[in-house]
Amino acid sequence: xxxxxxxxxxxxxxxxxxxxxxxxxxxxxxxxxxxxxxxxxxxxxxxxxxxxxxxxxxxxxxxxxxxxxxxxxxxxxxxxxxxxxxxxxxxxxxxxxxxxxxxxxxxxxxxxxxxxxxxxxxxxxxxxxxxxxxxxxxxxxxxxxxxxxxxxxxxxxxxxxxxxxxxxxxxxxxxxxxxxxxxxxxxxxxxxxxxxxxxxxxxxxxxxxxxxxxxxxxxxxxxxxxxxxxxxxxxxxxxxxxxxxxxxxxxxxxxxxxxxxxxxxxxxxxxxxxxxxxxxxxxxxxxxxxxxxxxxxxxxxxxxxxxxxxxxxxxxxxxxxxxxxxxxxxxxxxxxxxxxxxxxxxxxxxxxxxxxxxxxxxxxxxxxxxxxxxxxxxxxxxx
Ligand code: NAD
Ligand code: IPM
Ligand code: MN
Numbered sequence: 001x002x003x004x005x006x007x008x009x010x011x012x013x014x015x016x017x018x019x020x021x022x023x024x025x026x027x028x029x030x031x032x033x034x035x036x037x038x039x040x041x042x043x044x045x046x047x048x049x050x051x052x053x054x055x056x057x058x059x060x061x062x063x064x065x066x067x068x069x070x071x072x073x074x075x076x077x078x079x080x081x082x083x084x085x086x087x088x089x090x091x092x093x094x095x096x097x098x099x100x101x102x103x104x105x106x107x108x109x110x111x112x113x114x115x116x117x118x119x120x121x122x123x124x125x126x127x128x129x130x131x132x133x134x135x136x137x138x139x140x141x142x143x144x145x146x147x148x149x150x151x152x153x154x155x156x157x158x159x160x161x162x163x164x165x166x167x168x169x170x171x172x173x174x175x176x177x178x179x180x181x182x183x184x185x186x187x188x189x190x191x192x193x194x195x196x197x198x199x200x201x202x203x204x205x206x207x208x209x210x211x212x213x214x215x216x217x218x219x220x221x222x223x224x225x226x227x228x229x230x231x232x233x234x235x236x237x238x239x240x241x242x243x244x245x246x247x248x249x250x251x252x253x254x255x256x257x258x259x260x261x262x263x264x265x266x267x268x269x270x271x272x273x274x275x276x277x278x279x280x281x282x283x284x285x286x287x288x289x290x291x292x293x294x295x296x297x298x299x300x301x302x303x304x305x306x307x308x309x310x311x312x313x314x315x316x317x318x319x320x321x322x323x324x325x326x327x328x329x330x331x332x333x334x335x336x337x338x339x340x341x342x343x344x345x346x347x348x349x350x351x352x353x354x355x356x357x358x359x360x361x362x363x364x365x366x367x368x369x370x371x372x373x374x375x376x377x378x379x380x381x382x383x
Pocket of ligand 1: 011074075076077078079089092267268269290291292293294295296297298299304305306307308309351353
């Protein structure tokens with residue numbers, strides 16, 4: 001059998017609650033596919049690691065992350081630890097940088113049409129939304145030199161040409177897989193690069209570099225530019241204009257991907273993949289798979305958090321790092337069917353963020369029971 005080593009880091013607050021459901025999904029796949037073996041390495045990072053080990057993430061955990069096929073991450077942070085450095089969140093920033101997970105892929109789509117009424121946007125505006133925020137993940141203001149004094153603080157926001165180039169190339173690869181029609185057809189999807197080239201020097205380098213890379217290497221891909229401030233406005237009034245790939249910097253991408261949650265109506269269904277290489281380039285790469293959302297301390301401990309984003313992050317892990325494309329698709333189909341209420345006796349098994357009353361565990365169980373049927377139906381198809 002193919003054996004995959006996966007580092008599992010649940011984190012704080014709702015992190016462990018959603019991780020339990022994602023692990024259930026992985027265990028089901030392993031049970032149903034004798035050719036697939038997951039070796040899960042359970043570790044900790046974030047506030048819980050500060051409490052137990054005196055540091056947000058130990059060097060040992062970072063070392064394990066180097067050697068595994070992928071990292072499945074929950075979420076870190078909470079009011080009890082505050083924001084003074086080193087805080088829980090710094091564990092994730094170190095992890096991303098340590099393994100070079102430079103390309104953060106954050107798809108924004110309704111996995112089921114039945115979610116459209118929960119978008120705060122009018123249905124005809126929300127309905128066609130299907131874009132990916134591709135966020136640069138190892139540079140910019142997040143990683144520049146910081147100074148922090150009582151009366152002045154600063155973060156250097158800078159990029160090198162090679163940091164921009166590699167992210168631009170991932171954008172092109174994603175545009176080809178996505179396609180104009182969102183299903184891989186009609187030629188490559190549009191790439192919309194977003195920056196503040198009218199104000200920031202590093203944005204001017206960003207724009208120049210992205211333009212050159214697409215002209216030289218991807219002349220068949222349509223590249224557009226949209227300043228980050230107006231992009232965030234149009235994302236609310238006419239989001240379909242961005243159907244395609246939004247290629248952007250670390251800080252803008254952080255904000256725009258949460259805003260995409262606003263367009264969809266919840267963060268509870270939005271997964272992400274932080275890749276160390278170009279997807280589909282022949283070799284699978286390591287990556288960190290985590291929801292877009294945080295540790296949601298306001299609802300933690302109640303068993304009501306939506307586990308969908310973590311489960312869909314596990315699906316992205318199967319696709320991008322483990323080459324298990326069929327199984328990734330089946331997870332996404334199972335999630336969509338549960339959201340639709342189909343194949344589960346028409347029952348509405350949904351958490352409160354999308355209008356339901358179900359618990360986290362009930363949603364995880366429902367996804368597993370639909371997935372089990374799908375896996376049985378396709379028992380011959382082992383990728
Ligand atoms: P958040 O994403 O945790 O929560 C924002 C809002 O969305 C909250 O009302 C929350 O209840 C809701 N929400 C989020 N995920 C949900 C889900 N799966 N189901 C239902 N509702 C959901 O953002 P925040 O409150 O600003 O941050 C809380 C903490 O999380 C902070 O310490 C922050 O730094 C940290 N954080 C961590 C990560 C990560 O580890 N990847 C990401 C973002 C924020
Ligand atoms: C995210 C989070 C992180 C970020 C924090 C927790 C460091 O908000 O993954 O979007 O800002 O990158
Ligand atoms: Mn964020």
